[in-house]
Amino acid sequence: MKNKYMGKPMTQKSAYILHNDRLFLTVPQTDYIIVHWFIFVFDLTVAVWMMLARTRPIAMVFCALFHLMNSRLFTIGMFPWVCLATMPLFYSFDWPKQVLLKFEVVLHILSEATSKKMNNATLCESNREINDDKQLNDSTSGLNNDKNSEDYEGASKKPTDEFDYNTIKDGLTNSDLNESNAEVTEEINNVQHSDKKDQIKYKTANEKRTTYIILFYVFIQGFLPYSHFITKGYNNWTDGLYGYSWDMMVHTWDVQSVVVKIVDNNNHKELYVDPYIYTLNDRWSRHGDMVYQYAKCLKEKLLMEFKHQSNRLLSENISIYIDVWCSMNGRFTQRMFDPNSDILKVNWSPFQRIPYLLPLLDESLAWRQRLDAIRKNVYSWNNYSDVIFFADFPGYYQEKYIPEELYNVTLTVLEGTVIFEPEVTNFLIGQSYQLTNEDYVHVKAGNFHKVINIGKSPAFYMYTFMNSTEIKKTQEAKPKLPIFKELRRRFNGMITFCNLLCDNFMQLLYKSPNKCT
Incomplete structure (x- = not known):
């Protein structure tokens, strides 16, 4: 049996955290003001506050608290922790350098504070030496400047004399030389102009191509959530591709029971299988396409297990019946799929309605207010x-x-x-x-x-x-919030994952079960 706080979207969530530790707001008031309105406004505006430099530090604090709260309220895996890890992306790309720079500034200030213990006499003497060195450098630089000016005048005259000599020697006039220089300059300008024109064309073509790719991506992202009129095989009680549309907390599912019955048609026997023996969660039980895939995989698994037994308890001629009792958004708990349909023999197609899906009992909508009153009484x-x-x-x-x-x-x-x-x-x-x-x-x-x-x-x-x-x-x-215990558990899980990944990599390379230590 499920907890009474589950089964309706975002209801009684504050009671799950606070229990009786409330200051001045009741559970319904906390749900209405904090969980609903505050989180609603926060989700719509937090991106703006994160992009503004002045409000970013405060928004970071609220955003971190929001993701930590989600990690405790909902079973959504690594999602809140990935969001926490990506929060620094709102800062400039060189934020690690800026942090190190500020750290170095602090160290520099501390070092300067220790250096101020020097006495005044030592400081005066060092300043006097610095002034003498400066005067000496100024006088030396003045002499060097005079010498450099003379050299510059001589150098400016020398090329002129050499130019006149060479032009006279070759029998060329200044007008001929100017004409040749003009032709060369014109050719260079033409080449540069053509290169620049080609670069502009190439840049324009790349910009157009990039623009078309971005527009196509935006179109796909806008179209996929509304493409359920094409992919009918993925629709359930609500239309829409759950892999492409954001429906977190829009639909709250409360699965009461999942019954998987195996019927051996040759031996006329019935077997019941634990629905979670080959899966980690019950997400598959709420989607018709996953139920169809689950039945196919379950048959393969069962036949492989009974294949090497001398007295086979299960033949290959079997039928699989799945009965799922589920509630959506606090409605009545009802069966989702027809328990009399053999899932192995149904015709499922991504472009046709699921034939074994039972309709949602809309007759129960008139009971919603009465159900709330009955819950409150119980x-x-x-x-x-x-x-x-x-x-x-x-x-x-x-x-x-x-x-x-x-x-x-x-x-x-x-x-x-x-x-x-x-x-x-x-x-x-x-x-x-x-x-x-x-x-x-x-x-x-x-x-x-x-x-x-x-x-x-x-x-x-x-x-x-x-x-x-x-x-x-x-x-x-x-x-209520064992954050450090949760972080330690996830960190140990990451270490285990890295070890398994390293073991598999070593097995692929050396064909042996080498261990990574």
């Missing part, structure tokens, strides 16, 4: 009470297991007609109960049960319960 019971809302299609059923850590579990029907079938035990043999609006039944923890929708319209029901795990979490209170 949460007021005590600090460990919780509620989860479910909706199901006509003719479908849900088989659910209630964990033992939950107690006082009650199933209440809000709308529709369902059949409640508890697990068959020595005390309950084949009993079932029909429930309709406002009817409820107590559910025993540690057992399975079925809820079958026998009506002609969607059925809406809820579970209320007490969670003993929340009591343990409260007793084992941990620091």
